[in-house]
Amino acid sequence: MHSVLARLLAASALVALCSITATAWLAAQSTSTSIRQELGNALAGDAATYRDLVTFAVEHRDWTGVALPRGGSRLILTTTDRRVIADTGTNLDPAQLPAVPSAEVDPLRLDPAQARDAPADRIDPRVTGPFQLSDREKASLAQDADVYRTRCRGAAEASPPEGTTTAWGRPIVNVDRTSAAPATPSCTELQETLSTLTLGESAAFNELGLLVNDCLRQRGLPAEQITMNALWQPVASNAECLANARRTQLQPYVAPPAYLFVTDAAGRTTQATVVRFDAGRVVLVAAVVLVLTVGVSVVVALRMTRPLRTLTTAAERLRHGGDARVDIRSRSEIGQLARAFNDMAEHRARTDAQRKAMTSDISHELRNPLGTIRSWLEGARDGVVELDRTTLTSLLDEAMVLQHLIDDLQDLALADAGELRLHPEPVDLRDLFDQLAAAHPGLVVEGGGVVTADPVRLRQVLTNLVTNAFRHTPAGGTVRLVSSGGRIRVADTGSGIAADDLPHVFDRFWRADRSRTRDTGGSGLGLAIVHAIVSAHHGTITVESEVGRGTTFTITLPAR
Numbered sequence: 001m002h003s004v005l006a007r008l009l010a011a012s013a014l015v016a017l018c019s020i021t022a023t024a025w026l027a028a029q030s031t032s033t034s035i036r037q038e039l040g041n042a043l044a045g046d047a048a049t050y051r052d053l054v055t056f057a058v059e060h061r062d063w064t065g066v067a068l069p070r071g072g073s074r075l076i077l078t079t080t081d082r083r084v085i086a087d088t089g090t091n092l093d094p095a096q097l098p099a100v101p102s103a104e105v106d107p108l109r110l111d112p113a114q115a116r117d118a119p120a121d122r123i124d125p126r127v128t129g130p131f132q133l134s135d136r137e138k139a140s141l142a143q144d145a146d147v148y149r150t151r152c153r154g155a156a157e158a159s160p161p162e163g164t165t166t167a168w169g170r171p172i173v174n175v176d177r178t179s180a181a182p183a184t185p186s187c188t189e190l191q192e193t194l195s196t197l198t199l200g201e202s203a204a205f206n207e208l209g210l211l212v213n214d215c216l217r218q219r220g221l222p223a224e225q226i227t228m229n230a231l232w233q234p235v236a237s238n239a240e241c242l243a244n245a246r247r248t249q250l251q252p253y254v255a256p257p258a259y260l261f262v263t264d265a266a267g268r269t270t271q272a273t274v275v276r277f278d279a280g281r282v283v284l285v286a287a288v289v290l291v292l293t294v295g296v297s298v299v300v301a302l303r304m305t306r307p308l309r310t311l312t313t314a315a316e317r318l319r320h321g322g323d324a325r326v327d328i329r330s331r332s333e334i335g336q337l338a339r340a341f342n343d344m345a346e347h348r349a350r351t352d353a354q355r356k357a358m359t360s361d362i363s364h365e366l367r368n369p370l371g372t373i374r375s376w377l378e379g380a381r382d383g384v385v386e387l388d389r390t391t392l393t394s395l396l397d398e399a400m401v402l403q404h405l406i407d408d409l410q411d412l413a414l415a416d417a418g419e420l421r422l423h424p425e426p427v428d429l430r431d432l433f434d435q436l437a438a439a440h441p442g443l444v445v446e447g448g449g450v451v452t453a454d455p456v457r458l459r460q461v462l463t464n465l466v467t468n469a470f471r472h473t474p475a476g477g478t479v480r481l482v483s484s485g486g487r488i489r490v491a492d493t494g495s496g497i498a499a500d501d502l503p504h505v506f507d508r509f510w511r512a513d514r515s516r517t518r519d520t521g522g523s524g525l526g527l528a529i530v531h532a533i534v535s536a537h538h539g540t541i542t543v544e545s546e547v548g549r550g551t552t553f554t555i556t557l558p559a560r
Contacts, residue, residue: 130253469551
């Protein structure tokens with residue numbers, strides 16, 4: 001199962017099977033839902049009965065004294081273990097109760113079909129439990145709220161309507177401390193009173209927090225501190241744990257859950273029509289869907305795998321050094337892959353050409369100094385050349401050429417590997433410019449400033465650029481080193497660079513002089529190293545030139 005075609009077919013068949021199974025399951029669920037809805041139709045016609053029973057459960061801690069309204073239907077209220085609590089008829093045999101109740105009466109789990117305005121957690125907002133305030137606390141807070149609204153609240157302050165209170169009697173007042181209300185001591189005290197829980201509320205709030213954290217701990221989640229929003233409702237990140245904790249806390253304050261059954265006057269239950277499925281039809285439909293799915297998958301897979309095979313063949317040619325371009329004009333992801341493959345093949349071809357050219361250039365650069373050293377040493381061995389101070393100096397100069405070439409190649413190798421070590425620090429450009437001016441008489445320096453860079457590497461960059469500028473500037477010309485606006489420019493009035501050569505000035509071993517004589521330049525690595533060092537500083541270097549008028553290199557380093 002390693003081919004794309006086989007995988008696609010297997011995935012399509014699996015999707016088809018899952019679709020058929022899901023459809024059958026949804027149909028069965030819909031049937032069950034219709035049964036439940038039909039069983040509750042009798043109660044839906046008199047939703048007041050359900051609301052009255054929920055209200056009784058909110059106001060009492062058991063079902064003692066509950067009364068059922070009498071009408072055309074027979075109502076039976078039982079516990080969850082089907083013990084009768086109340087019955088509008090007589091001579092009930094509990095064994096004859098319907099298998100499914102018409103409704104479950106529980107103020108902590110409201111039925112959305114009967115209580116249309118039920119909150120998200122399905123807990124009746126009238127159930128307050130331990131948060132309930134005493135009459136004395138209600139009167140005191142109400143008086144404080146009236147005084148605060150009259151004397152302390154800003155005129156433009158948005159607040160709930162007058163007289164709005166929580167279910168347990170606390171007035172809801174906006175006590176925004178950032179408003180322009182007068183900050184008198186009495187107003188401050190009222191703000192504290194109206195925004196602080198009473199002792200009873202605080203104890204209930206702390207108990208709720210412990211229950212929430214118990215739930216979170218059982219689910220392997222970190223504990224948290226629950227809060228109260230502007231409407232004095234508890235808030236937690238895990239809504240399910242908060243709802244479970246509230247039910248646990250409020251359960252002792254309401255009547256236990258009960259079942260309500262609705263029958264006709266004669267005691268007969270409403271029967272729901274059950275939809276029966278034909279297994280043969282299900283199998284037939286499944287087979288048709290599978291055949292269509294596999295057929296479509298085969299067509300799509302063949303169209304997908306054909307360009308993939310073309311790419312595989314091209315990759316084989318690329319491995320053997322042949323032409324690896326592929327002709328795929330699709331705009332799909334396969335076409336994008338083909339274009340990326342062609343770009344990669346072209347890049348590899350350019351890289352191979354550059355590698356061959358670099359090998360040739362390195363050989364050329366090494367041959368000259370090594371040939372000179374060898375000829376002098378052979379002459380000395382044969383007694384033709386005397387190893388005097390002048391000869392040794394020439395040999396040392398050629399050895400230094402080799403050393404510089406090797407050092408340059410090592411710097412480039414480190415830069416390519418991302419291991420060129422830098423030690424950035426604040427550098428005073430004026431001091432650096434003065435040092436370069438002392439080393440290069442005739443250099444004109446302007447500007448200054450401070451940049452963050454490796455001082456040794458920055459001097460290496462500027463030295464290379466200034467040296468190149470003087471090498472290509474005739475007598476009477478000018479070389480300027482200028483810093484302004486966060487940029488460093490090295491400008492000369494020399495021979496300039498042809499427009500066709502500008503894109504190659506930072507290439508390794510490139511020199512405008514095709515004869516590659518040492519009279520007109522070094523190894524051709526200087527500008528490549530300059531570019532690598534500036535890039536390692538996350539900066540940029542650009543060049544502008546005009547033949548016969550001069551060249552300007554501009555370095556831009558990141559801001560400090």
